[in-house]
Amino acid sequence: MPTVFTHMLVGAAAAQLAPAGVPKARLAVLLALAAAAPDLDVIGFSMGIPYGARLGHRGLSHSLLFAAVLGAAVAAAVLARRQIPWRHWLATATIAVLAVASHGLLDAATDAGLGIGFLIPFSDERFFLPFRPMDTAPLNPQRFFTAGRWRLMLSEMLWVWLPLTLLTLSHQLGRWMGRTAHRRMPVEQQFEFRKGTQGNEVID
Numbered sequence: 025m026p027t028v029f030t031h032m033l034v035g036a037a038a039a040q041l042a043p044a045g046v047p048k049a050r051l052a053v054l055l056a057l058a059a060a061a062p063d064l065d066v067i068g069f070s071m072g073i074p075y076g077a078r079l080g081h082r083g084l085s086h087s088l089l090f091a092a093v094l095g096a097a098v099a100a101a102v103l104a105r106r107q108i109p110w111r112h113w114l115a116t117a118t119i120a121v122l123a124v125a126s127h128g129l130l131d132a133a134t135d136a137g138l139g140i141g142f143l144i145p146f147s148d149e150r151f152f153l154p155f156r157p158m159d160t161a162p163l164n165p166q167r168f169f170t171a172g173r174w175r176l177m178l179s180e181m182l183w184v185w186l187p188l189t190l191l192t193l194s195h196q197l198g199r200w201m202g203r204t205a206h207r208r209m210p211v212e213q214q215f216e217f218r219k220g221t222q223g224n225e226v227i228d
C-alpha cells in the first residue's frame with residue numbers, strides 16, 4: 025500500500041471536483057478519512073485472518089462494492105438536509121465513490137504484497153495494474169520514517185503528489201479564469217448567464 029498520507033491526500037483532493045452548493049471542506053475531510061479507511065483491514069492480521077482471505081488485507085475493504093457503499097454514505101452524510109439538485113447529489117456520490125476506489129487503484133500500482141480484491145464478493149481474484157511504479161509501504165506506520173523509507177515517500181511524491189498538484193493547479197486556474205470572464209461580462213449578460221443555468225450552476 026502507499027502511505028496513509030497519500031491515500032488521504034487523494035481523497036481530500038477529489039472534493040474540489042464537487043459541484044456548487046456542496047460544502048467542500050467537510051467533504052474533503054470525510055473523503056480523506058474514507059480513502060484511508062480500507063487499510064483498517066490490517067487488524068484482521070491480529071485476529072488470525074490470512075492475507076489472501078476475502079476479509080484479509082486488500083480484500084473486501086479494497087473492493088469496488090466497499091467503495092460504492094462507503095462513498096454513497098459519505099455523500100449522504102455531507103448532503104443530508106441540503107436543498108441541491110439531484111444531479112449534484114449524483115455527481116457528489118460519484119466523486120466520493122471514486123475517491124474511496126482510488127485506494128485500491130493506488131495499492132494496485134505498488135510493487136509487493138498480494139493484489140487487490142476489486143471484485144470481492146463476486147470473485148476472489150486479486151489484481152495488480154500492469155504498471156507498478158510505487159514501493160509498498162510497511163504495514164506498521166511507525167516504520168514509515170526509518171532509513172530507506174524516504175525512497176518510498178519519493179516514489180509516492182513523484183507518481184501521486186506531483187500529478188495531483190499539477191491537476192489541482194490547472195483546475196483552480198480554470199475556475200479562476202471562468203470567474204474572471206464572468207465578472208467581465210456586462211451586467212445584462214451576467215443575468216442571462218444565470219438564467220441560462222437556472223440559477224444553480226453559477227460558478228462558485
Ligand SMILES: [Zn+2]
Binds near residue numbers: 025063082086127
Ligand atoms: Zn490498502
